[in-house]
Amino acid sequence: MLVLENIRAGIEDKEILKGINLEIPEGEVHVIMGRNGSGKSTLANVIAGNEAFEISSGSIHLNNVDITEMSIENRSLQGIFLCFQYPVSIPGVSMAYFLQQAINAHRKNQGLDDIDAVEFLKNSKEILGELQLDNSFLKRSVNEGFSGGEKKKSEILQLLTLNPKLAVLDETDSGLDVEALRIVASGVNKFRNKGNSVLIITHYQRLLDYIQPDVVHIMIDGKIIKTGDMELVKEIEEKGYSWLEE
Amino acid sequence: MEKIKSSSSQIFQDLGYPKTNLENWKYTSSKFFQNYSFQKNKIHFPQEINRQNNTIYFINGVLDDTSWENFSLKKNISLEKIDSPVDESTILSSQNFIKESMFHLSLSGVQDANYWRIISNNPLEINIVYIFDTSIENNMIASLNVFSIGDNTEIKINEKKISLNSSCLGISLSNFFCSENSNLSHSLVTNDNNLDKSLSFYNYKMQKNSNLAIDNVNHSSNFDKKFFEIDLDDEGSDAEVNILNLVKGTQHYDNNILVNHNAPNCSSRQKVNNILDNQSTAVFNGKVIVLKNAQKTDSEQSNKNLLLSEQSKAHSNPQLEIFADDVKCGHGSTTGALDDSSIFYLRSRGLSEEESRKILIEAFAKEIVEDFSNSGLESDCNIIISKWING
Numbered sequence: 131m132l133v134l135e136n137i138r139a140g141i142e143d144k145e146i147l148k149g150i151n152l153e154i155p156e157g158e159v160h161v162i163m164g165r166n167g168s169g170k171s172t173l174a175n176v177i178a179g180n181e182a183f184e185i186s187s188g189s190i191h192l193n194n195v196d197i198t199e200m201s202i203e204n205r206s207l208q209g210i211f212l213c214f215q216y217p218v219s220i221p222g223v224s225m226a227y228f229l230q231q232a233i234n235a236h237r238k239n240q241g242l243d244d245i246d247a248v249e250f251l252k253n254s255k256e257i258l259g260e261l262q263l264d265n266s267f268l269k270r271s272v273n274e275g276f277s278g279g280e281k282k283k284s285e286i287l288q289l290l291t292l293n294p295k296l297a298v299l300d301e302t303d304s305g306l307d308v309e310a311l312r313i314v315a316s317g318v319n320k321f322r323n324k325g326n327s328v329l330i331i332t333h334y335q336r337l338l339d340y341i342q343p344d345v346v347h348i349m350i351d352g353k354i355i356k357t358g359d360m361e362l363v364k365e366i367e368e369k370g371y372s373w374l375e376e
Numbered sequence: 377m378e379k380i381k382s383s384s385s386q387i388f389q390d391l392g393y394p395k396t397n398l399e400n401w402k403y404t405s406s407k408f409f410q411n412y413s414f415q416k417n418k419i420h421f422p423q424e425i426n427r428q429n430n431t432i433y434f435i436n437g438v439l440d441d442t443s444w445e446n447f448s449l450k451k452n453i454s455l456e457k458i459d460s461p462v463d464e465s466t467i468l469s470s471q472n473f474i475k476e477s478m479f480h481l482s483l484s485g486v487q488d489a490n491y492w493r494i495i496s497n498n499p500l501e502i503n504i505v506y507i508f509d510t511s512i513e514n515n516m517i518a519s520l521n522v523f524s525i526g527d528n529t530e531i532k533i534n535e536k537k538i539s540l541n542s543s544c545l546g547i548s549l550s551n552f553f554c555s556e557n558s559n560l561s562h563s564l565v566t567n568d569n570n571l572d573k574s575l576s577f578y579n580y581k582m583q584k585n586s587n588l589a590i591d592n593v594n595h596s597s598n599f600d601k602k603f604f605e606i607d608l609d610d611e612g613s614d615a616e617v618n619i620l621n622l623v624k625g626t627q628h629y630d631n632n633i634l635v636n637h638n639a640p641n642c643s644s645r646q647k648v649n650n651i652l653d654n655q656s657t658a659v660f661n662g663k664v665i666v667l668k669n670a671q672k673t674d675s676e677q678s679n680k681n682l683l684l685s686e687q688s689k690a691h692s693n694p695q696l697e698i699f700a701d702d703v704k705c706g707h708g709s710t711t712g713a714l715d716d717s718s719i720f721y722l723r724s725r726g727l728s729e730e731e732s733r734k735i736l737i738e739a740f741a742k743e744i745v746e747d748f749s750n751s752g753l754e755s756d757c758n759i760i761i762s763k764w765i766n767g
Contacts, residue, residue: 203728272721
């Protein structure tokens with residue numbers, strides 16, 4: 131599914147990722163944990179294709195396609211979805227219009243006609259129900275006036291609507307109360323299947339109580355320095371990160 | 377009327393063309409006006425225009441008699457020509473306009489002046505179409521209309537200017553006297569064959585509990601300067617102004633809006649969004665004056681400018697003058713390019729950069745159209761916006 135080989139990347143001459151090697155096979159959920167400033171969000175953005183970050187060396191492949199030089203929209207069309215840590219507000223663009231435009235961009239890429247309006251509404255209402263959001267959510271402007279929980283649910287709504295191959299969740303659990311966390315995690319679990327993959331970036335164990343990862347990576351100073359399973363998460367919760375630097 | 381025209385002509389000669397040291401003309405040169413002059417035109421209804429119902433046409437500034445003869449709402453609307461001695465205050469109603477030399481020049485050249493009395497218990501909707509069809513070069517054409525809107529009358533007036541040829545300068549002078557509990561929705565939506573150059577003066581005198589909504593989209597003139605003066609003269613009156621200017625090429629659009637809160641418990645809201653591309657320019661001069669007795673005033677003023685090119689320019693000058701102490705008044709102005717993080721967000725969902733930009737431009741434009749009081753304009757406006765963005 132996703133293969134990163136020796137990725138070095140940064141912003142404005144400052145190297146943040148210092149040689150990342152990562153392989154996420156189909157059907158697996160991987161977690162990256164690390165301190166603030168260790169490069170976790172940079173890694174999420176580099177995978178998604180944020181042009182603010184420059185890749186100085188290495189390569190990214192998705193399903194054996196080299197996407198290292200690919201634009202962010204083409205990576206989306208290839209099947210990468212980034213759940214934003216801080217989704218932007220877009221006044222005047224309704225959720226319904228935004229979702230339809232996004233779906234149709236993907237359908238066009240697959241040689242399909244635009245989605246039927248009735249089918250779109252039926253599908254959207256089903257997902258909204260699962261996320262415990264009212265149907266009127268579709269009429270609201272994208273992220274405008276949304277609570278922290280609504281913003282993250284909106285990201286999961288988009289994830290379930292677009293059904294990508296790889297979901298990158300950049301601190302999706304931040305700012306969520308227990309109830310919202312449970313609903314968001316349930317959405318991710320619904321998305322998860324043998325044909326897709328998930329990369330979760332988080333500081334805390336609490337999201338992982340709901341989403342069982344297959345592999346856990348620890349990132350320090352732009353490098354993955356240890357890989358393990360849920361036992362590693364428990365060790366981090368108990369001892370922090372310092373022992374890994376010794 | 378002739379006396380007023382002669383007096384205005386004299387005032388204009390004394391004042392001369394406006395100079396850039398005047399606040400309302402700081403960013404709009406009046407030099408080109410000097411190439412224009414009032415000249416007599418042929419007045420005949422153009423074959424290429426299909427007459428519409430409940431529509432009053434003006435041909436080169438003069439009322440088209442046939443459209444008035446066939447007008448079906450005569451029981452609610454009566455017409456008097458302003459050719460006999462009239463109360464000057466119906467024409468010189470704006471204390472702001474009478475200081476403007478171009479107002480006096482325009483008034484001095486008016487060929488046809490009409491006084492409309494509108495009274496109805498049922499909601500009315502009429503169209504006013506100014507057709508400019510002249511082969512005379514650099515011709516200046518002005519018309520004057522005074523509307524008296526009776527107590528409890530609710531009316532939508534949809535105004536259009538159509539130019540069939542030439543590069544004429546069309547001038548509208550319109551005064552609206554809105555009586556108690558009346559409701560006026562005045563829409564000004566330009567069409568593709570709009571005037572090359574347009575100058576307008578609109579004054580609205582609002583009486584007790586009257587409501588005014590101005591819906592305006594400009595996109596096709598090369599030059600458009602509008603003066604709006606809204607006088608909230610009695611308690612409970614309300615005015616809402618929503619203007620969208622779609623400006624490209626070397627077009628220059630200039631909105632001067634003055635809202636006088638002269639009485640307590642009145643509200644006003646101005647929203648002007650300009651979208652500018654290429655080397656175009658836009659000017660916003662918005663002023664709200666709240667007199668000492670106008671307590672409990674609720675007023676908002678917003679001007680947003682979206683610059684799509686580095687060469688486009690927006691001049692924004694929102695002003696508040698408040699002499700009362702128990703009021704709620706806000707104003708704001710923003711100018712900037714499309715937000716990169718919004719484009720990035722849309723692109724991350726598979727939309728191309730061009731599609732993302734179009735979605736954001738469209739949203740900025742629709743922010744105004746969605747607030748229009750006349751919802752019937754929405755589909756026309758959406759077509760205009762879409763054509764402008766994709767054009």
